[in-house]
Amino acid sequence: MDLADSRFRLPADLARELASNFETPLYVLDEMTIRDRVQKYQKALHASYPRTELSFASKANSTLAVLAIVHSEGATIDVASEGELRAAVRAGIPASHCHMHGNNKKRHEIAFALEDGVSHIVIDHFTEIEAIAELIKGRVFSTKYLLRLAPGDDPKTHARISTGQSDTKFGFNIVDGSAEKAWLRCHELGIPVDGIHCHVGSQLLDEEAQRAGGEFLAEFAANMKTKHNLIAERIIVGGGLGTKYTDSDQPVSIEEYCRSIVASMKPILDQAQMEPIIGMEPGRSIVGEAGVTLYTVGVIKTVPIAEGKSRTYVAVDGGLSDNPRPAMYEAKYTVEKVGAGTAEMQTVTVSGKHCETDSLFVDVPLPVDLKEGDLLQVLTTGAYNSTMANNYNRYPRPATALVRASGAYDLVVRRDSWDEMFGKETVPGDL
Numbered sequence: 535m536d537l538a539d540s541r542f543r544l545p546a547d548l549a550r551e552l553a554s555n556f557e558t559p560l561y562v563l564d565e566m567t568i569r570d571r572v573q574k575y576q577k578a579l580h581a582s583y584p585r586t587e588l589s590f591a592s593k594a595n596s597t598l599a600v601l602a603i604v605h606s607e608g609a610t611i612d613v614a615s616e617g618e619l620r621a622a623v624r625a626g627i628p629a630s631h632c633h634m635h636g637n638n639k640k641r642h643e644i645a646f647a648l649e650d651g652v653s654h655i656v657i658d659h660f661t662e663i664e665a666i667a668e669l670i671k672g673r674v675f676s677t678k679y680l681l682r683l684a685p686g687d688d689p690k691t692h693a694r695i696s697t698g699q700s701d702t703k704f705g706f707n708i709v710d711g712s713a714e715k716a717w718l719r720c721h722e723l724g725i726p727v728d729g730i731h732c733h734v735g736s737q738l739l740d741e742e743a744q745r746a747g748g749e750f751l752a753e754f755a756a757n758m759k760t761k762h763n764l765i766a767e768r769i770i771v772g773g774g775l776g777t778k779y780t781d782s783d784q785p786v787s788i789e790e791y792c793r794s795i796v797a798s799m800k801p802i803l804d805q806a807q808m809e810p811i812i813g814m815e816p817g818r819s820i821v822g823e824a825g826v827t828l829y830t831v832g833v834i835k836t837v838p839i840a841e842g843k844s845r846t847y848v849a850v851d852g853g854l855s856d857n858p859r860p861a862m863y864e865a866k867y868t869v870e871k872v873g874a875g876t877a878e879m880q881t882v883t884v885s886g887k888h889c890e891t892d893s894l895f896v897d898v899p900l901p902v903d904l905k906e907g908d909l910l911q912v913l914t915t916g917a918y919n920s921t922m923a924n925n926y927n928r929y930p931r932p933a934t935a936l937v938r939a940s941g942a943y944d945l946v947v948r949r950d951s952w953d954e955m956f957g958k959e960t961v962p963g964d965l
């Protein structure tokens with residue numbers, strides 16, 4: 535047994551009860567695991583540096599109950615759209631505990647964030663600087679600003695979730711002087727820049743790329759102080775650790791991750807006599823391992839493939855619409871049968887029920903006596919699953935159940951109803 539494996543798993547009885555009450559596919563989240571991860575980050579950051587802020591990247595899971603849990607543990611909320619800001623506010627979180635990202639914010643989104651009083655807007659490009667200057671002219675808002683910087687660092691993760699390198703749509707490049715120009719322009723226009731931000735990538739299993747990103751930011755902050763006496767009061771180093779999807783993912787500990795990143799920045803900041811707040815905004819590592827998805831097994835089919843071999847497809851009652859990550863990133867997962875089965879395993883491909891190849895989990899081991907009606911639980915589906923769910927093939931998005939600290943459970947998201955599916959559409963009268 536892997537002792538470092540602290541992923542949430544449902545016991546068989548509870549899995550069956552939840553599936554029978556709320557239908558499958560079903561997302562299930564564990565409150566205790568979410569609280570544990572937030573506390574681990576808070577402790578690790580506090581142990582590494584006196585002034586820190588933990589935010590939760592709500593794009594990973596913006597279920598209102600999740601936002602309420604992380605906020606109750608003292609985390610602020612990172613939002614990347616008006617919708618995510620509205621979610622936080624609906625969860626009872628003051629906008630002043632939220633900061634807003636976005637590489638292409640619309641003016642009305644910026645205005646909405648300002649009127650609501652978000653703590654920070656993270657500015658991504660020169661056009662946005664000019665838009666903000668116009669919006670705040672002659673008015674007083676509590677919101678401050680961070681500049682999103684691209685350190686030019688190349689993280690080793692999937693290309694579609696790498697964001698800190700030079701060739702990116704995000705932020706101001708440090709190396710080509712854009713970052714410095716952006717700060718000076720803000721200063722000239724009276725936009726209160728409180729600090730800087732970067733995010734080098736996601737699903738990082740060690741701290742290497744993030745350390746380099748943190749160093750770039752600290753050096754840039756020190757330079758801006760020396761050259762222009764512009765002071766970064768806040769440096770946010772972006773997202774958190776990767777998670778364990780399969781046994782081959784072995785992320786370093788949250789403690790080591792935080793300690794190492796802060797240690798890479800501190801000497802530079804000390805030398806420049808600066809003590810900004812150091813912020814981090816993990817998403818995946820807070821909620822990912824706290825979630826499982828339950829599916830019911832349907833058709834099981836063995837087909838001939840090349841060289842006289844065969845493949846067994848196990849079809850489940852979900853797929854692309856509740857978990858598009860395998861199709862997007864070739865993401866791998868751990869799939870387990872709920873309840874005892876024979877110890878003899880076969881290698882199968884778990885497919886969804888969509889009109890695409892829709893191979894969800896390729897070459898996974900499952901017991902040979904698996905049959906129609908059995909339940910499967912897929913681990914580490916708490917992050918970027920429900921938030922990426924869609925209605926492809928007109929499937930309702932699944933419900934979410936929350937297993938409470940007491941061991942009881944609550945339904946925190948209902949399954950889409952047919953009225954919700956069709957309620958916003960009209961057929962013009964002449965059709």
Ligand SMILES: Cc1ncc(COP(=O)(O)O)c(C=O)c1O
Binds near residue numbers: 774
């Ligand atoms: C700006 C920003 N911050 C934080 C995150 C969260 O990253 P993770 O879920 O890997 O912790 C992301 C993810 O894409 C991001 O773009």
